[in-house]
Amino acid sequence: MKEIVTSRLVLRNFTINDAKYMLEYLSNPRVSCFTSEKLNTIEEAINEAINRRNEDTSIAVCLKGTDRLIGDLFYNYEEPNTYNIGWNFSIEFEGKGYAKESANALLLYLFAEKKARRVYAYVEDDNYRSQRLCEKLGMRKEGCFIEFISFVNYPDGTPKYENTMQYAILEKEWLNIMEKNEIPRNKL
Numbered sequence: 331m332k333e334i335v336t337s338r339l340v341l342r343n344f345t346i347n348d349a350k351y352m353l354e355y356l357s358n359p360r361v362s363c364f365t366s367e368k369l370n371t372i373e374e375a376i377n378e379a380i381n382r383r384n385e386d387t388s389i390a391v392c393l394k395g396t397d398r399l400i401g402d403l404f405y406n407y408e409e410p411n412t413y414n415i416g417w418n419f420s421i422e423f424e425g426k427g428y429a430k431e432s433a434n435a436l437l438l439y440l441f442a443e444k445k446a447r448r449v450y451a452y453v454e455d456d457n458y459r460s461q462r463l464c465e466k467l468g469m470r471k472e473g474c475f476i477e478f479i480s481f482v483n484y485p486d487g488t489p490k491y492e493n494t495m496q497y498a499i500l501e502k503e504w505l506n507i508m509e510k511n512e513i514p515r516n517k518l
């Protein structure tokens with residue numbers, strides 16, 4: 331993908347140089363939905379960076395100036411004009427508004443460039459930070475799927491099912507927010 335630059339960040343494709351920083355936050359995934367992405371060694375991190383490098387749907391979020399990776403965003407297309415999105419940031423860079431700044435840029439990209447009509451995110455019911463982020467992005471809470479998915483097992487081997495909330499925003503809702511806040515599309 332073409333680089334996206336915001337006031338403090340650069341959103342771009344992954345490179346091998348990101349492996350070290352990816353290992354920092356994926357060696358110990360903080361939420362169970364990323365358990366399967368756990369990385370144990372720098373070699374695994376390099377392989378993961380190589381896999382992601384040509385994937386436009388996996389976006390490296392980096393600090394402007396230093397180009398240091400601080401987290402990632404991803405999106406998946408669903409026919410005919412819907413996108414599922416998600417995010418995972420290093421705890422070191424949490425609480426600075428970086429996730430919101432980059433996710434806003436992702437919404438702009440999906441609605442303006444990819445012609446999305448609807449964008450949604452799944453968030454587990456105990457992940458309050460991610461729910462707050464969805465709300466700050468103007469996404470509506472649409473519902474909660476009870477025992478929707480399992481990412482980990484209990485010690486006895488039985489699956490631990492998660493209650494998963496769905497948040498979404500339509501293009502027309504996003505345009506209304508932009509207008510209300512008088513945000514020109516190129517100033518996000």
Ligand SMILES: CC(C)(COP(=O)(O)OP(=O)(O)OC[C@H]1O[C@@H](n2cnc3c(N)ncnc32)[C@H](O)[C@@H]1OP(=O)(O)O)[C@@H](O)C(=O)NCCC(=O)NCCS
Nearest residue numbers: 360361417418419424425426427428429430452453459460
């Ligand atoms: C979910 C996640 C991305 C949220 O990150 P975050 O940093 O809390 O989100 P934001 O970018 O919206 O930052 C908000 C915080 O930055 C603060 N902040 C500081 N400077 C700011 C600025 N310039 N602009 C905006 N907010 C700023 C806000 O006050 C807020 O602080 P608070 O949390 O104390 O209220 C992050 O917790 C994460 O990656 N978690 C692990 C993975 C995960 O759960 N992924 C989602 C699975 S569904």
